[in-house]
Every structure is written in C-alpha cells, then in structure tokens.
Amino acid sequence: MSQGANSLVREARDEGQFLLATLPPSKRHIRLALGIIVALVFTFFVMAPFGKIKLPQLGAFYPVLLTVEITNDIITSALLFSQFFVVGRTALFVLAMTYLFTGFMMIPFMLTFPGAFSPTGLLGAQVQSAAYIAFLYRAGASLGVIAYALLKDVGSPTDIISRRSPSVVIIWSIAVVIAIVCGLTWFIIAEDTLLPAMLIDNVRVNPVVLAGSGVILVSLNVIAIALLWRRGRSVLDLWILVMCCAWLLTPAMSGWFAGGRYSLGWYGARCYEAIAAVVVLLALLSETTALYAKLARSVARERGARTARQMTGDAVSASIAHEIRQPLAGIKASANAALRWIDRAAPNLDAAKTAINRILADGHRADEVIENIRALFKQAAPTSTSIDVNELVRRVLTTVDADLRAQGVAVSTELSERLPPLAANQTQLEEVFLNLITNAIEAMDSVADRDRLLCIRSDLIQESSTILVTVEDTGTGIDGKDKERMFEPFFTTKSEGTGIGLFICRAIVESHGGNLHAFANKPHGMIFHVALPNSSS
Numbered sequence: 413m414s415q416g417a418n419s420l421v422r423e424a425r426d427e428g429q430f431l432l433a434t435l436p437p438s439k440r441h442i443r444l445a446l447g448i449i450v451a452l453v454f455t456f457f458v459m460a461p462f463g464k465i466k467l468p469q470l471g472a473f474y475p476v477l478l479t480v481e482i483t484n485d486i487i488t489s490a491l492l493f494s495q496f497f498v499v500g501r502t503a504l505f506v507l508a509m510t511y512l513f514t515g516f517m518m519i520p521f522m523l524t525f526p527g528a529f530s531p532t533g534l535l536g537a538q539v540q541s542a543a544y545i546a547f548l549y550r551a552g553a554s555l556g557v558i559a560y561a562l563l564k565d566v567g568s569p570t571d572i573i574s575r576r577s578p579s580v581v582i583i584w585s586i587a588v589v590i591a592i593v594c595g596l597t598w599f600i601i602a603e604d605t606l607l608p609a610m611l612i613d614n615v616r617v618n619p620v621v622l623a624g625s626g627v628i629l630v631s632l633n634v635i636a637i638a639l640l641w642r643r644g645r646s647v648l649d650l651w652i653l654v655m656c657c658a659w660l661l662t663p664a665m666s667g668w669f670a671g672g673r674y675s676l677g678w679y680g681a682r683c684y685e686a687i688a689a690v691v692v693l694l695a696l697l698s699e700t701t702a703l704y705a706k707l708a709r710s711v712a713r714e715r716g717a718r719t720a721r722q723m724t725g726d727a728v729s730a731s732i733a734h735e736i737r738q739p740l741a742g743i744k745a746s747a748n749a750a751l752r753w754i755d756r757a758a759p760n761l762d763a764a765k766t767a768i769n770r771i772l773a774d775g776h777r778a779d780e781v782i783e784n785i786r787a788l789f790k791q792a793a794p795t796s797t798s799i800d801v802n803e804l805v806r807r808v809l810t811t812v813d814a815d816l817r818a819q820g821v822a823v824s825t826e827l828s829e830r831l832p833p834l835a836a837n838q839t840q841l842e843e844v845f846l847n848l849i850t851n852a853i854e855a856m857d858s859v860a861d862r863d864r865l866l867c868i869r870s871d872l873i874q875e876s877s878t879i880l881v882t883v884e885d886t887g888t889g890i891d892g893k894d895k896e897r898m899f900e901p902f903f904t905t906k907s908e909g910t911g912i913g914l915f916i917c918r919a920i921v922e923s924h925g926g927n928l929h930a931f932a933n934k935p936h937g938m939i940f941h942v943a944l945p946n947s948s949s
Contacts, residue, residue, distance in 0.1 A: 464677065796835045798835055856886060
C-alpha cells in the first residue's frame with residue numbers, strides 16, 4: 413500500500429518535489445536537453461555559411477510565427493503563475509512576468525513589422541521601430557531569466573504579493589506589463605530619431621549598430637546561462653538553460669551571418685526563437701501531465717489504503733475479541749458450574765455464591781466491553797450494487813496504465829462477455845483487483861530475461877453460477893514454503909511491504925461469499941483466482 417494522496421499533496425506543498433520548478437532533473441531530462449542543444453548547434457554551423465542567401469519575402473511568415481509565440485508565452489506565463497501560487501517563490505513570479513512581458517511585447521512588434529500588415533507597419537511605425545521593439549523584448553527576456561536565477565533561493569514572495577489573492581495578483585501583473593509595453597512602444601515610435609540607426613531600410617541592416625546590439629544580447633544570455641548552470645537545480649532550470657542556448661545563437665544567425673532580413677539566416681533565427689519558446693511550454697505541459705497521473709494513481713491507492721485500514725481494524729478487533737472471549741467463556745462456565753455444585757452440596761454457603769456471582773458478572777461485563785471496542789473498529793455493512801466485473805477490471809487497468817508502460821509490461825485480457833451483473837461492493841472489489849495487479853507489476857520489476865506479461869481472464873462457471881477472474885504474471889513468483897503463508901496478516905516478502913494486502917483481499921472476497929487462491933504459474937510467476945458467487949442468479 414502507498415502512503416497515499418494526502419502524503420503526496422503534503423510533499424508537493426512543503427517540498428515541491430512534484431513540481432517542475434523544484435523537481436530535480438533525471439538522467440532522461442539531461443540527455444534530452446543535451447540532445448536538443450547539440451541539434452541546435454549542429455544546425456547553426458550547417459546554416460551559417462549559407463546565411464546570406466536571399467529568400468522570397470513571405471509576408472505571412474512573421475504574423476503566423478509570432479501568433480504562435482505570443483500564445484505560447486502567455487500560456488507558459490499562466491502555468492508559471494500556477495506553480496508560483498503552489499510553492500510561493502519570488503523567482504517563479506519574476507519568470508512568469510517575464511514571459512508575460514515577451515508575449516505582450518511581441519504584439520506591437522508584429523503590428524509594426526514592415527510587410528506584415530502594411531508595407532511600413534502599423535501604429536505609425538518608423539524604419540527602426542520593429543527592430544528596437546524586438547531588441548527590447550529579447551533583452552527583457554534575458555534580464556528576466558537573470559533575475560529568476562538570482563532570486564532562486566528567495567523562498568517567500570513580498571508581503572504585497574503574499575497578501576493578495578491569486579486573481580488580484582494576475583490582474584495587477586497584466587496591468588503593469590501592459591503599461592510597460594505601451595510606454596516602451598510609444599517611446600520607440602515617437603522618439604525614433606533619437607535611436608542609433610539599426611537598419612538602413614526595411615531590408616538592409618547597419619552592421620555596426622547591429623553588431624553592438626548583438627553583443628549586448630549575447631552577453632546577457634551568457635550571464636543567464638552561467639547563473640543557471642551554477643544555481644540551477646530543477647527541471648525548469650534545465651529547460652530554460654536550453655532556451656537560453658537557442659537565444660545565444662539567434663543574434664549571430666539573424667545579424668552577423670544573415671546580412672539583412674529575408675535571408676536564410678534570418679528565417680533560421682526566427683525558427684530558433686520559436687523552438688526556444690516552445691521547448692519550455694512542452695516541458696511544463698509534459699511534467700504537469702505526469703503530476704496529474706501520479707495524483708490520480710495516489711488517490712486510487714489512498715482509497716484502497718483507507719478501505720484496507722478499516723478492514724484491518726475490524727480484523728484485528730475480531731481477532732482480539734476471539735482470543736479474549738475464550739478465557740472469559742471459561743471463567744463464566746467455571747462460575748456456573750461452581751454455583752451448581754454449591755447448590756447441591758452446601759446450599760448455605762451464601763458468601764461463596766456471592767463471590768462467584770461477582771466473577772460471573774465481571775465476565776459478562778468484560779464481554780460487553782470487548783464487543784463495544786470491536787464496534788468502534790467495525791465497518792458498516794458494505795453497500796452492494798450491481799456491477800460489471802469486466803468494466804471494473806478495465807477501470808483498474810486504466811488506473812495503473814502509467815505503471816504498466818513504465819515497467820514495460822504487456823497486458824493480455826480475455827474477458828468473457830457472458831458474465832452476468834454481480835451484486836457486490838464496487839470499492840472493495842476494485843481494491844482487490846488493484847492490489848493483485850499492482851503486486852503482479854511489482855513482481856515483474858526485476859525480470860530482464862523474458863517478456864513481462866500480465867494476463868487477466870474472466871469467465872462464468874455455469875455449474876455453480878460463479879464468476880471467476882484470473883490474474884497471471886510472469887514475475888519472480890514465490891517460494892513453496894512461503895506460498896502457504898502469503899495470505900497471513902503481516903507476512904510479506906517485500907522489503908517495504910506491510911503484509912496486509914493479500915490478507916485484506918482474501919477478507920474482502922470471503923465477505924462476498926467467494927474465495928481467493930494462489931497457484932504457481934509455469935514456468936514463471938503466479939496465478940490468482942478470484943471466485944465470486946452470483947447470488948442473484
């Protein structure tokens with residue numbers, strides 16, 4: 413049995429071990445990130461010699477690409493805000509604001525870019541407007557990542573943020589970012605003549621100014637990469653590092669090796685930016701989906717653990733009652749016999765009779781106390797409903813689907829369609845099949861020399877109107893000397909097992925009038941038979 417969803421949620425809240433912002437990267441994450449970086453660097457060196465090759469001017473290219481990037485950055489910002497509200501780290505708030513800023517800043521960039529919506533751009537754009545807006549949002553993105561890296565160890569947000577509700581924080585964040593974006597856009601368009609000429613016209617660039625702006629962007633990205641390399645400890649840090657590596661190549665690709673707009677290098681740099689933006693969002697979505705899967709499995713196991721605890725309490729109280737009632741019964745029987753002998757032999761021994769009556773009364777009172785204790789633990793009579801056993805098995809397989817795929821277990825089902833509805837407690841039977849299937853998966857964890865196969869069958873035994881469900885695995889099996897004890901309470905062969913899983917399963921099945929048996933599967937593994945009588949037939 414697992415610790416359950418309460419433990420998982422507590423760990424996620426206190427330690428953040430299930431959030432992308434605090435989860436340490438695995439070897440798989442590191443290999444994938446290095447693979448992407450190597451692919452980007454390889455593509456850069458392949459394209460660099462051909463960067464100045466002129467290509468057709470595609471008017472719809474930038475609007476389409478920027479729409480994707482704007483949507484991507486706003487969604488990423490929303491996901492980062494959600495993680496900030498879980499772990500409450502200022503660095504995450506800064507990073508979410510950074511993505512919000514770049515997403516909104518791309519809107520005036522797209523509107524002022526010449527050739528996107530008009531030959532010279534909208535909003536009264538000048539020749540330099542789009543170029544400087546692009547420079548500002550790229551520099552702002554790098555500065556935001558630097559601030560994120562520097563604030564990683566600052567655990568608590570400021571009092572102003574922490575006292576506000578999430579919706580208020582988001583509204584104010586959007587308002588502040590919009591104000592900054594509008595102010596910068598107005599300044600660049602209105603004061604165009606005050607800025608050094610980055611472009612000669614809508615196509616040709618000023619190499620000196622462009623080189624200077626490129627050096628600034630590269631320097632900021634180098635600082636961001638160095639800080640993330642030194643201070644980064646999470647999966648989020650790793651993917652932001654990949655994004656910064658892509659940003660590092662963008663100025664060289666779009667400026668130094670491109671020679672102007674609408675060249676191979678310029679188009680390639682735009683694709684680099686898109687890849688850099690999308691990679692973090694994909695990582696966030698992937699890890700969030702994995703977290704939801706873990707939570708779903710934990711909730712199912714917590715429900716099973718709760719049922720197991722209830723039934724264990726009932727079983728323990730019943731065992732205590734059984735063991736103590738035997739000597740109490742002997743006390744009462746002896747007292748009754750003594751009273752009969754005294755009545756026959758010495759009717760005048762009133763004092764002896766009084767003492768023995770007290771013994772008898774104490775025995776009855778102790779019996780009542782034990783019954784009251786058992787009633788505290790005893791579960792209410794289970795509610796029976798009409799269930800489809802095949803559908804129940806399929807639902808359990810869906811619950812453990814992630815575990816099956818992670819362990820490389822192939823599933824074969826042979827479910828008879830002639831099974832009648834079964835009157836039983838759905839939650840309890842679901843716990844039985846979940847426990848048996850989970851045990852089978854764990855039994856195959858160390859198997860490396862043969863296929864890992866889980867086979868589940870269901871059938872109807874006409875003679876006894878019994879529904880039979882078989883769970884087979886090709887795991888390590890169990891020794892013959894242990895097979896006789898496997899259903900005993902607190903007996904386990906697992907290093908971290910509790911020894912009550914199979915005991916509870918048998919108790920549940922027997923409470924439904926059925927039986928649970930285990931057999932060795934030839935040549936490897938175990939077979940469990942769950943026989944459930946169909947009392948309605």
